[in-house]
Amino acid sequence: MRVAVVTESFLPTVNGVTNSVCKVLDFLADSGHEAILIAPAARNTPTSYRGFAVHAVPAVAYRQFPVGLPHPQVQRVLAAFGPDVLHAASPFLLGAQAIAAANRIGVPSVAIFQTDVAGYAKRNHLGKAAALAWRFVRWIHEAADLTLVPSSSSERDLVAAGVTRLARWGRGVDTERYHPRLRTHPDAVDLRARLAPNGEVVLGYVGRVAPEKQLERFDQLRGIDGISLALVGDGPSTASVGRLLRGMPVTWLGRMGGQALAVAYASFDVFVHTGTEETFGQTIQEAHAAGLPVVAPRAGGPVDLVHDGGDGYLFDPDALTGDSSMRTLVEDLVVSRDLRLRMGESGRRAVRATTWNSVCTELLGHYAHVIAARQPVPVVEAV
Structure with missing residues (x-):
C-alpha cells in the first residue's frame, strides 16, 4: 500500500500528534508499505524518516509550534507519489489543503481527529467564535472519506457538530518499555x-x-x-x-x-x-x-x-x-x-493487548475500507 501522511506536527516538535505519526510510519516501514510525509517546516526537521521522504512546507510559529501553511507543493507531491490513501493527522490548514488535493486527484482520505475544539473555545471564552470553529472542523472532516476519533467524548462532539462518516481508533502503548x-x-x-x-x-x-x-x-x-x-x-x-x-x-x-x-x-x-x-x-x-x-x-x-x-x-x-x-x-x-x-x-x-502493532493493523483496515469504497462498481450487462 502507498500511503501519503500529512501532519500538522512533526519532529523535532514532540507531542501526541508527532508521536502517533511516528508510530504509524514505523509500522508502515516494518510492514513493507511505501509512504511519504508532508509536514510543517521547522528548524532541524528531518528530510527523511525510516526511509520515507519528508516534504517540509512553509510554516509560521504559533505558541512554540510551527503551523503549516497551504502551498502548491502539496498537490504536486501527492500527484507525483500517487498514493492509494491519504492519512491526515489532526488536520488544520495544511491538512485541509491536502484532503482537498487528494479529492481532486481521486485519492481517498482518512482524517484523524485529535483537537478538543469545544474545550479550547470554553477555556478561551470564545463565545460565538466557537460555532465558527466547529463549522471549520465540519468543513475539513466532511471532505474526508472517513474521520477516526479517539474517544467517546470526541465522537459525541463531532456528531453534534454535524460530522458524519466516523469510526473509533485509539492509540497503542509500548508495554515493554513502560513496565x-x-x-x-x-x-x-x-x-x-x-x-x-x-x-x-x-x-x-x-x-x-x-x-x-x-x-x-x-x-x-x-x-x-x-x-x-x-x-x-x-x-x-x-x-x-x-x-x-x-x-x-x-x-x-x-x-x-x-x-x-x-x-x-x-x-x-x-x-x-x-x-x-x-x-x-x-x-x-x-x-x-x-x-x-x-x-x-x-x-x-x-x-x-x-x-x-x-x-x-x-x-x-x-x-x-x-x-x-x-x-x-x-x-x-x-x-x-x-x-x-x-x-x-x-x-x-x-x-496489555493495546499494542501499536494491533492498533496500526486496525488502521490498515480503515485504509482498505475507504479505498474499496472509492472503487467503481462493476456493471454487469444483462445477457
Whole structure:
C-alpha cells in the first residue's frame, strides 16, 4: 500500500500528534508499505524518516509550534507519489489543503481527529467564535472519506457538530518499555531517592506545561502530608505554574523521552492527570502500562481509559472539596499502598493487548475500507 501522511506536527516538535505519526510510519516501514510525509517546516526537521521522504512546507510559529501553511507543493507531491490513501493527522490548514488535493486527484482520505475544539473555545471564552470553529472542523472532516476519533467524548462532539462518516481508533502503548519491572532499575531507584528522600508517595505528571493541561489543579493538593510532586515536561506555562506551586514539594524533571521517560514512570507511585481537554490521553495508557493507578478528570478521553474505582479514580473537575474532588481521591491512594498496587495491576492488565502493532493493523483496515469504497462498481450487462 502507498500511503501519503500529512501532519500538522512533526519532529523535532514532540507531542501526541508527532508521536502517533511516528508510530504509524514505523509500522508502515516494518510492514513493507511505501509512504511519504508532508509536514510543517521547522528548524532541524528531518528530510527523511525510516526511509520515507519528508516534504517540509512553509510554516509560521504559533505558541512554540510551527503551523503549516497551504502551498502548491502539496498537490504536486501527492500527484507525483500517487498514493492509494491519504492519512491526515489532526488536520488544520495544511491538512485541509491536502484532503482537498487528494479529492481532486481521486485519492481517498482518512482524517484523524485529535483537537478538543469545544474545550479550547470554553477555556478561551470564545463565545460565538466557537460555532465558527466547529463549522471549520465540519468543513475539513466532511471532505474526508472517513474521520477516526479517539474517544467517546470526541465522537459525541463531532456528531453534534454535524460530522458524519466516523469510526473509533485509539492509540497503542509500548508495554515493554513502560513496565513495572523498571522499578528496580538502578536509574529508577536513584531517581526515586531524589524525588522521595524520606519515603514520600510520589505523584507524577507527564505532558506539556500549557494552559490546556490545567496544572494549576495541583495546588489543590497543598498541605497533604507525605507527598512529593514530580512534573515531566515543559511549555509556555512553566513559569506561571512554578509560581503558583511555590512552597509545595515539587521536582521539575523537564522534557523526557525514551528510556528516561520510562524510568520516570517507574519512579512514581500515582499518576495524576489534570486537564479536561484531552481527546484521548496517551500518558494515561503509559502510566497504566507502568503499573500505576491514575487519577484523572471525568471529562474527555480519560473517561474511556480509567475504570473508576478499578484502575484509578475519575474526579469531578468542578469539585474543590468532597468525596469526588481530586484532593480526596489522591488522599485515598496516598494512605493505602495496597490500593495503589491493586489498581496499578488492574491498569497494567487493561492495556496489555493495546499494542501499536494491533492498533496500526486496525488502521490498515480503515485504509482498505475507504479505498474499496472509492472503487467503481462493476456493471454487469444483462445477457
